[in-house]
Amino acid sequence: MKRSRKSWVLAVSLNCGMALPVVWGGDGAAPARTPVSGTALGSPPAPRNAVSLRWENDALAGTDENYSNGISLAFSREGPGLLGGFWKWFGAEDGRWIASYELGQIMVTPADINRPIPDPADRPYAGMLYGALSTQFMDENRFHGLKLITGVVGPASLAEETQKAVHKLIGDDEPQGWNYQLKNEPILNLVYEHRRRYTLFESETGWGAEAIPMVGAMLGNVLIQAQADAQFRLGYHLPDDFGTTLMRGLGNLPFPQSRAGTPAPRKFGAYLFAGGGANLVAHNLTLDGNSFRDGPSVHEKPFFPAGEFGVSLWTRRFEATFSYVIWGKEFDGQDRISKFGAVAVTYHF
Numbered sequence: 001m002k003r004s005r006k007s008w009v010l011a012v013s014l015n016c017g018m019a020l021p022v023v024w025g026g027d028g029a030a031p032a033r034t035p036v037s038g039t040a041l042g043s044p045p046a047p048r049n050a051v052s053l054r055w056e057n058d059a060l061a062g063t064d065e066n067y068s069n070g071i072s073l074a075f076s077r078e079g080p081g082l083l084g085g086f087w088k089w090f091g092a093e094d095g096r097w098i099a100s101y102e103l104g105q106i107m108v109t110p111a112d113i114n115r116p117i118p119d120p121a122d123r124p125y126a127g128m129l130y131g132a133l134s135t136q137f138m139d140e141n142r143f144h145g146l147k148l149i150t151g152v153v154g155p156a157s158l159a160e161e162t163q164k165a166v167h168k169l170i171g172d173d174e175p176q177g178w179n180y181q182l183k184n185e186p187i188l189n190l191v192y193e194h195r196r197r198y199t200l201f202e203s204e205t206g207w208g209a210e211a212i213p214m215v216g217a218m219l220g221n222v223l224i225q226a227q228a229d230a231q232f233r234l235g236y237h238l239p240d241d242f243g244t245t246l247m248r249g250l251g252n253l254p255f256p257q258s259r260a261g262t263p264a265p266r267k268f269g270a271y272l273f274a275g276g277g278a279n280l281v282a283h284n285l286t287l288d289g290n291s292f293r294d295g296p297s298v299h300e301k302p303f304f305p306a307g308e309f310g311v312s313l314w315t316r317r318f319e320a321t322f323s324y325v326i327w328g329k330e331f332d333g334q335d336r337i338s339k340f341g342a343v344a345v346t347y348h349f
Contacts, residue, residue: 127159
């Protein structure tokens with residue numbers, strides 16, 4: 001049957017005006033299904049599951065303040081998952097779905113952790129223990145991710161016990177001010193990201209470069225924020241994915257695969273990456289303090305820049321990413337910018 005030349009575009013605006021475009025043919029027929037990456041004729045099927053461990057810590061950057069530590073464990077698999085129906089509400093039928101399930105812990109501290117009574121002009125002690133569900137949809141060079149986070153901030157996060165145990169293990173000073181941390185409060189937050197991937201150059205030898213701009217938004221009692229970033233990467237056998245991420249974001253992205261249509265599956269690849277952007281913040285629980293009770297707090301800055309650079313290595317089964325992150329000052333009176341290192345290791349099966 002001949003396809004009509006007409007098409008209609010449905011765009012749904014999420015949070016700060018970002019849109020999820022979905023296109024149908026005028027005769028109601030769905031577009032041709034996108035080939036699954038890494039399934040070239042004669043090649044083994046691509047992995048459909050992944051386990052990811054992510055660790056972010058300021059000690060990797062030589063400091064011990066502000067964003068002190070974050071760790072998460074995530075399981076991802078091909079398919080819509082529990083939240084995947086969200087995309088189908090807007091007509092998304094063809095492409096690649098990833099569902100992720102994540103557990104994590106985050107802690108932030110003031111600059112001087114040796115004070116029994118923390119400086120009231122510095123950021124409060126705060127810990128967060130959370131679980132998250134996410135759904136990710138990819139169509140050629142477009143990516144949409146939605147993440148639902150719930151958990152608790154406060155003593156129930158066990159951040160105090162975790163930091164004291166680690167400091168004792170490595171022979172460091174025990175932090176003294178956790179008695180003044182934020183009180184227990186349940187958390188609920190949404191995270192949305194839209195990414196595009198643009199090829200800057202690609203050679204027959206396997207070398208290439210790409211640009212990956214991103215916009216995102218967060219909404220909930222933890223963070224109300226909008227952000228815009230761009231990442232550039234240069235390397236050998238760039239994978240069919242959408243770059244890297246942090247825990248203050250989606251936390252994990254689609255596991256890398258060989259490009260669709262590749263004559264033979266690529267067994268490995270590596271690339272350098274660098275990027276940066278801006279964050280507009282209306283609310284940050286770890287700075288503003290508890291939502292419904294008095295306690296320590298500082299006034300957050302409505303804008304701060306961020307930058308990151310690092311290296312990523314991948315094979316058919318493993319991926320390892322190492323990066324160095326710099327955040328601008330997040331609150332009034334902050335003495336220094338925030339710096340931390342990030343390590344992420346993923347196993348595909």
